[in-house]
Ligand SMILES: Nc1ncnc2c1ncn2[C@@H]1O[C@H](COP(=O)(O)OP(=O)(O)OP(=O)(O)O)[C@@H](O)[C@H]1O
């Protein structure tokens with residue numbers, strides 16, 4: 055209990071949680087199935103990949119960087135693992151869970167070296183690796199697709215596994231990753247360094263923070279999470295081709311930003327990022343339920359992002375006003 | 387434990403160049419335990435560069451540095467901290483998103499097992515703030531702190547490192563008299579604990595009060611190193627600027643005309659209440675008071691950067707729209723802001739672009755910018771304020787702190803305003819140029835311009851102003867004419883003046 059109370063959401067995450075519950079409630083009114091055990095399970099299953107990626111991306115955004123290569127990395131890992139499993143029928147879920155993060159980390163190391171080592175802007179570097187990695191998938195895959203029969207049954211059954219009727223195995227891992235990173239970001243020096251770097255990069259250099267190491271490792275971590283997300287992708291869809299998860303990187307950024315990870319760096323948590331992912335997915339589910347078509351869904355997603363950034367500003371202004379009110383009292 | 391007078395650190399013939407620019411051409415400095423050592427020199431002389439080498443931010447290109455009998459390891463701030471060096475930088479270096487406790491202990495947070503012990507960090511930070519006489523809330527975010535309070539956090543950070551050598555680069559520039567006194571108390575207690583303090587300041591009066599040793603630098607080389615008893619103000623100034631300075635505050639009597647700026651009952655309940663005063667053409671009015679008394683906020687409200695709730699601002703009898711710097715600029719008002727790095731400059735743009743930024747009319751050609759005019763304008767101000775740079779297009783970022791200050795000053799003076807509001811016009815500016823700035827302000831008044839000057843330096847206030855308005859905790863507590871004003875009266879009003887006045 056004591057362990058859990060450490061994660062008692064600060065007001066920001068708390069209010070996000072509340073918004074999530076209200077949104078789920080509204081969606082439930084439109085489509086009562088949403089509130090059933092099955093509905094909840096579906097929400098978790100469909101959110102797992104984006105939520106895991108948002109957790110991986112949060113430290114990077116907190117450091118005032120961005121990683122746009124995550125969706126391509128998911129595609130690459132998913133296809134690679136399916137290919138390996140097809141060629142090695144003896145593989146089980148264990149090999150998948152080891153190989154996935156390793157492939158992701160290779161992309162992460164590349165990003166990390168370019169951003170932290172050469173001090174290139176991460177927006178440009180990861181936009182580059184986005185195309186390079188996706189290109190690599192096209193070339194390597196040579197238009198070969200894989201379906202459920204080529205994948206390890208143990209992996210697929212793990213993908214179907216649900217605890218307490220609502221909690222899929224994948225989302226359980228998401229929650230675990232969320233708690234561990236939230237703890238790390240709050241209670242380890244390396245985690246605090248990320249906030250400092252994002253808050254004032256110039257001063258971070260002056261106080262002797264290991265900016266290279268922190269930035270590099272954050273990209274490697276994001277890569278590893280993307281690799282694991284590739285495995286989650288296979289577990290959910292049980293099929294993969296070279297366009298897998300194409301163009302989803304902005305959904306991940308949106309989830310993190312909606313979850314209160316400020317794009318300007320210096321603040322946000324992985325708990326927020328996870329709630330953000332759930333919120334985006336709930337709204338998507340609600341829109342699908344009232345029969346909104348795919349084009350409008352992505353437009354509404356964009357709108358949501360703008361609303362989130364606006365809300366961020368409003369909250370910042372509110373806390374400024376609170377400071378002012380306190381001053382007025384002191385001055386009176 | 388070092389004994390008083392032990393040689394802790396010695397720099398010999400240290401050189402440093404940035405690209406083509408030579409910042410240090412062979413400087414010496416000896417630091418002894420239990421000593422406060424002042425490092426003086428003009429803007430751009432290389433003081434901050436010296437300190438940054440010791441702080442591990444820069445690596446020297448030549449010369450030797452020894453720490454006791456070992457060579458000093460340069461090139462990494464971590465190594466510097468490990469070797470017992472703590473630094474307060476000239477540029478603010480707090481993390482605004484983090485709490486004050488965290489800012490104090492960043493990178494050195496107290497641990498309990500594998501986790502950071504936040505409770506402990508907060509207790510420790512609160513203790514340090516109390517020791518410095520400023521009870522800041524350690525759980526508060528650094529964003530929104532006044533410059534003076536930010537300085538307190540920086541000092542607490544340096545103290546918490548428990549270093550043997552503390553480097554302070556212009557720690558007093560943003561402080562007013564009583565806060566400077568508090569800092570001096572801290573410096574004395576460090577000295578009593580046999581630590582070494584090196585500090586840089588352009589306020590020579592306080593240098594002579596507190597320091598034991600004075601090293602003067604000029605153009606990247608050490609000119610002299612003397613115990614404070616072996617030198618004097620005139621000598622130091624001569625060594626710094628290479629000539630005698632006879633008059634620091636060349637006050638001229640100007641013809642005072644009609645009311646240019648009329649402030650009536652201006653109120654923003656968070657910062658100031660019922661402020662009324664006037665500034666006439668040809669007059670210099672000073673706003674005095676402690677840091678945080680609301681002076682800068684009044685100036686910002688007049689210029690329209692901040693809003694005010696009630697009251698009015700009239701320019702030449704006409705109401706000025708509130709909350710609109712554009713309207714203020716249209717009435718030819720200029721404001722040189724207090725926090726220049728954040729509010730006054732585009733750090734990565736060139737010096738020329740920064741200076742010409744608000745004087746577009748004067749440098750525009752038929753269609754495009756006239757770069758020749760821009761170059762000429764920059765050159766005029768380089769000469770007037772002796773701004774030091776390699777080339778006009780150098781980013782302002784690469785200038786020394788004082789030269790950045792001069793650049794903002796030039797930018798606003800170049801607009802040729804009718805009403806000039808200057809917030810701390812000489813902060814961080816060396817003694818030679820200070821006199822130049824004072825002359826420029828006087829000349830502006832002489833041309834019939836109205837000047838409102840905020841300053842924490844009492845000699846400047848007393849030497850320059852025709853009238854002095856003293857503020858305390860957001861209220862106007864006194865208005866003194868030039869003939870009435872004395873140092874004692876201003877200090878008394880600023881610290882204990884009754885708010886009814
Ligand atoms: N990062 C940099 N890149 C290029 N030039 C630099 C850099 N830092 C300092 N300089 C140059 O080195 C010289 C010395 O600068 P320094 O900051 O040490 O001066 P200072 O004595 O601290 O002056 P001030 O009193 O204005 O703070 C200046 O001419 C400055 O332009």
Ligand SMILES: [Mg+2]
Nearest residue numbers: 434476786787
């Ligand atoms: Mg300096």
